[in-house]
Amino acid sequence: MSLPHAILTALLEKPSSGLELTRRFDRSIGYFWSATHQQIYRELGRLEETGQIRELPHEAPARGRRKEYEVLPAGRAELAAWVAEEHDPKPVRDALLLRLRAAAVVGAAGLDVELRRHLGLHRAQLEEYRQIEQRDFPADRADRENRLQHLVLQAGISLESFWVQWLTEAAAVVAADGGPEPDPRPGA
Amino acid sequence: MSLPHAILTALLEKPSSGLELTRRFDRSIGYFWSATHQQIYRELGRLEETGQIRELPHEAPARGRRKEYEVLPAGRAELAAWVAEEHDPKPVRDALLLRLRAAAVVGAAGLDVELRRHLGLHRAQLEEYRQIEQRDFPADRADRENRLQHLVLQAGISLESFWVQWLTEAAAVVAADGGPEPDPRPGA
DNA sequence: CGGCGCATGTAACAAGTTACATGATTTG
DNA sequence: CAAATCATGTAACTTGTTACATGCGCCG
Numbered sequence: 001m002s003l004p005h006a007i008l009t010a011l012l013e014k015p016s017s018g019l020e021l022t023r024r025f026d027r028s029i030g031y032f033w034s035a036t037h038q039q040i041y042r043e044l045g046r047l048e049e050t051g052q053i054r055e056l057p058h059e060a061p062a063r064g065r066r067k068e069y070e071v072l073p074a075g076r077a078e079l080a081a082w083v084a085e086e087h088d089p090k091p092v093r094d095a096l097l098l099r100l101r102a103a104a105v106v107g108a109a110g111l112d113v114e115l116r117r118h119l120g121l122h123r124a125q126l127e128e129y130r131q132i133e134q135r136d137f138p139a140d141r142a143d144r145e146n147r148l149q150h151l152v153l154q155a156g157i158s159l160e161s162f163w164v165q166w167l168t169e170a171a172a173v174v175a176a177d178g179g180p181e182p183d184p185r186p187g188a
Numbered sequence: 189m190s191l192p193h194a195i196l197t198a199l200l201e202k203p204s205s206g207l208e209l210t211r212r213f214d215r216s217i218g219y220f221w222s223a224t225h226q227q228i229y230r231e232l233g234r235l236e237e238t239g240q241i242r243e244l245p246h247e248a249p250a251r252g253r254r255k256e257y258e259v260l261p262a263g264r265a266e267l268a269a270w271v272a273e274e275h276d277p278k279p280v281r282d283a284l285l286l287r288l289r290a291a292a293v294v295g296a297a298g299l300d301v302e303l304r305r306h307l308g309l310h311r312a313q314l315e316e317y318r319q320i321e322q323r324d325f326p327a328d329r330a331d332r333e334n335r336l337q338h339l340v341l342q343a344g345i346s347l348e349s350f351w352v353q354w355l356t357e358a359a360a361v362v363a364a365d366g367g368p369e370p371d372p373r374p375g376a
Numbered sequence: 377c378g379g380c381g382c383a384t385g386t387a388a389c390a391a392g393t394t395a396c397a398t399g400a401t402t403t404g
Numbered sequence: 405c406a407a408a409t410c411a412t413g414t415a416a417c418t419t420g421t422t423a424c425a426t427g428c429g430c431c432g
Contacts, residue, residue, distance in 0.1 A: 002286055003392090005290060006286055009289055009293055012294065013293060019410075019411055019412080029289070031280065032280045032281065032282050032285040032286060032289075033286050035392090036392080036393070036394090037411090038392090038413080038414090039392065042413090066410095066411070066412090067412080079290055079293075080294040083290050083291050083294060083295075083298065084302070085302075086305070087287075088309070089283075089351075090282075091218070091222040092344070093220065093221055093222060094221075094277075094278075094343075095190045095221075095275055095277075095278070097220040097340050098217075098221050099193075099271050100340050101217070101220075101336070101337065101340050102193060102267055102270070104336040104337050105201060105333070106200065106271060108271070109268065109272055110273075111271055111272060113272075114273075114274065117274070118277055144292075145293070146292075147361055148288055148296065148362075149289065149292050154354070155354050156285075158350050162346050163277075165346075166343050166346060169339070169342075170339050173335055173336070174336075189418080191419080205383080206385090207382075207384075224420080224422090225383090225384085226385080226386090227420065227421090254384090255383090255384080377432105379430105379431095381428105381429090381430085381431105382428080383426100383428085383429105384427085384428105385426075385427100386426095387424080388421100389420100389421080389423100390419100393417080394416085394418095395415085395417100396413105396416100397413080398413075398414095399411090399413100400409100400410080401409085401411100402410090403407085403408080403409095404406090
């Protein structure tokens with residue numbers, strides 16, 4: 001269960017309101033741990049209840065309805081402990097791979113379009129990551145926080161590169177024989 | 189929602205009982221779509237209710253409590269339709285990447301052990317995939333079903349290779365400075 | 377015939393998703 | 405002040421997880 005820890009990390013990087021967190025979970029943190037605003041508000045409630053975060057008194061107190069949160073020592077301790085815990089990697093669960101396996105049985109009709117569409121999406125994501133890399137990790141100011149964050153970004157880049165490469169290959173294979181599939185029950 | 193389609197695919201490859209399916213979801217299909225026996229029985233019930241599969245009359249009818257299922261035409265049609273549908277790839281959600289990002293804030297104490305442990309797990313998985321490849325895709329008997337299944341396995345191999353490579357790099361970086369982390373609240 | 381393992385399930389819960397609700401603030 | 409939008413939140417549902425329950429057959 002990682003959502004609370006994702007939120008703690010985000011709040012340590014910068015104290016935020018629920019909506020600001022939601023926005024950051026659409027980029028940045030969200031690139032490897034996505035969450036909707038409903039999840040975030042629910043979890044903020046729990047984290048406050050259990051004394052891991054607290055609401056900040058407002059800097060501009062007059063106009064008041066945004067609630068900014070900051071991490072308390074208990075929250076930081078919990079996060080540090082979680083970083084060192086044993087957690088087995090979750091088994092891969094990818095619908096596209098499943099669809100390819102299904103296509104081996106019922107035919108790949110229509111799948112080539114999807115493969116090319118996914119190829120486009122992954123190309124775009126890869127391009128975005130590369131721009132972030134150029135912007136945020138330019139030469140080698142390699143302080144330790146920076147090096148770790150760069151590692152994470154590099155994982156994203158490698159993963160997207162893999163998909164681009166694999167989808168290119170897969171699209172070629174499916175195009176070669178995808179159209180006329182052998183349906184053993186043609187009338188069904 | 190892909191579990192029913194995973195089950196339909198498995199049953200088309202070979203009619204099976206709930207327990208047999210469970211076993212196949214621990215290898216084979218399970219390499220990219222895992223499921224527990226509770227999920228499987230629940231879903232088998234639904235698929236039977238909606239007329240996509242049916243129970244087979246037993247071949248060895250005397251000793252009778254295993255229920256074997258086969259796919260009906262409606263199920264095959266549903267699966268073929270699903271293969272061609274548009275489904276956006278699910279955003280990456282990886283706890284280890286999140287932990288690295290957290291480590292950038294609270295320190296990487298203890299994380300090096302985890303990185304090396306994961307490295308071992310991924311090395312083992314990669315080795316297993318390579319053996320399957322040698323066993324099931326030897327020279328080039330490239331009928332169409334075979335080529336698609338090989339593509340899926342190659343995806344698995346590439347993904348595990350990526351992790352092995354990335355974890356090696358990550359372990360090196362974390363080992364270089366992981367020990368003495370800068371905790372801004374040392375007493376917490 | 378008593379215990380072990382097989383096979384199928386139920387129940388309770390946790391996490392994630394989708395749709396909707398409410399109040400406050402700005403803007404025309 | 406009406407409408408749009410911002411910000412927070414509820415409710416209902418689906419999917420996935422964990423723990424337990426039941427009946428059967430085999431084996432010592």
